[in-house]
Amino acid sequence: MNVPFVDLRAQYASIKEEVRAAMDQVLENTNFILGQPVADFEKAFATFCECRCAVGVASGVDAIKLALRALNIGPGDEVITAANTFIATALAVSAVGAKPVLVDIDPATYNLDPALLESAITPRTKAILPVHLYGQPADMEAIAAIARRHGLRVVEDACQAHGARYRGHRVGSLSDIAAFSFYPGKNLGAYGDGGAVVTNDPALADRVASLRNYGSRVKYYHDELGENSRLDTLQAAVLNVKLRYLDDWNRQRRATAARYTAAFAGLPELTVPATLAATEPVYHLYVIRHRRRDALSEYLKQHGIATIIHYPVPIHLQKAYLSLGLAPGAFPHTERAANEILSLPMFAELTTQQGEHVARAIADFAAKTA
Ligand SMILES: *Cc1c(COP(=O)(O)O)cnc(C)c1O
Numbered sequence: 001m002n003v004p005f006v007d008l009r010a011q012y013a014s015i016k017e018e019v020r021a022a023m024d025q026v027l028e029n030t031n032f033i034l035g036q037p038v039a040d041f042e043k044a045f046a047t048f049c050e051c052r053c054a055v056g057v058a059s060g061v062d063a064i065k066l067a068l069r070a071l072n073i074g075p076g077d078e079v080i081t082a083a084n085t086f087i088a089t090a091l092a093v094s095a096v097g098a099k100p101v102l103v104d105i106d107p108a109t110y111n112l113d114p115a116l117l118e119s120a121i122t123p124r125t126k127a128i129l130p131v132h133l134y135g136q137p138a139d140m141e142a143i144a145a146i147a148r149r150h151g152l153r154v155v156e157d158a159c160q161a162h163g164a165r166y167r168g169h170r171v172g173s174l175s176d177i178a179a180f181s182f183y184p185g186k187n188l189g190a191y192g193d194g195g196a197v198v199t200n201d202p203a204l205a206d207r208v209a210s211l212r213n214y215g216s217r218v219k220y221y222h223d224e225l226g227e228n229s230r231l232d233t234l235q236a237a238v239l240n241v242k243l244r245y246l247d248d249w250n251r252q253r254r255a256t257a258a259r260y261t262a263a264f265a266g267l268p269e270l271t272v273p274a275t276l277a278a279t280e281p282v283y284h285l286y287v288i289r290h291r292r293r294d295a296l297s298e299y300l301k302q303h304g305i306a307t308i309i310h311y312p313v314p315i316h317l318q319k320a321y322l323s324l325g326l327a328p329g330a331f332p333h334t335e336r337a338a339n340e341i342l343s344l345p346m347f348a349e350l351t352t353q354q355g356e357h358v359a360r361a362i363a364d365f366a367a368k369t370a
Contacts, residue, residue, distance in 0.1 A: 059229070
């Protein structure tokens, strides 16, 4: 049996008719740029996120960038974020001319450790940018308390956490402004690039809406140096269909995660994902830890099971970020995680049989190498 890491084809098959009808309508109307489906999606996604406003943009990294720009963060400023994240989080900070200041993670949740924030704050710090990594909400209450004490803004990178809840509230609604990605493999994925900014502050939303469209609110009148970062109408049409299924798909991911976790109980050397109290994660990724991670991954590959490492090289050790001047050892928890973590197949359509095949192979590996 083969178990792919994700199976976008299985999902397309389940919604094919609806998606094709929605895309056809855009083709007939030829309203390709900022057409009605974009406005419809912004309204529906804001409601989904329990926020007043949503603005569709071209990608997740642009969503973070435009959120930072709307907060007037730029050259000379510092933004604190997690050392263990996809590089786009840091790149967005660099793109606005600010400096990404990294902090280590809590090794149990893989999210930034709020206890390390205060020592990273300087007079240049403008914002904290927590990432809800793997679909697990960061400890937002602790982060908000520190931000309040130091007069800092909070921007959520919710690119892996569409629909997750923290103390009953959706991610995206837990900060000044938040960023989502609709990259095809995300929990809510378009059929190309896409992203959104959500906020409860209409003034910030208005600023992002202007910035994404050449700094213009009225056609051919430009208030500031904006950019072209609009959500395509075709992508919005796809997202309007898929958003209606997102809660169901996330429930299926949680069920798969629960089955994995139950199957791995008691296996030596294997650590299952921890869940912070009062959170409802959405398992964009199901990430285990294993001391012999590479051997396990190779064994699973031989049994037709695809795995990936998220992420093999922490930001501060990437060639692109040599300029941060940080050596190995700077963030021990992040670096140790990079050597031990392994993401297992996880998607809503993963069948019980596929899940059992994965669980059996991992148990067999443990028995063989005991
Ligand atoms: C996917 C992702 C992004 C960037 O999203 P794009 O749509 O690819 O630009 C940013 N941050 C995190 C944590 C992500 O997983």
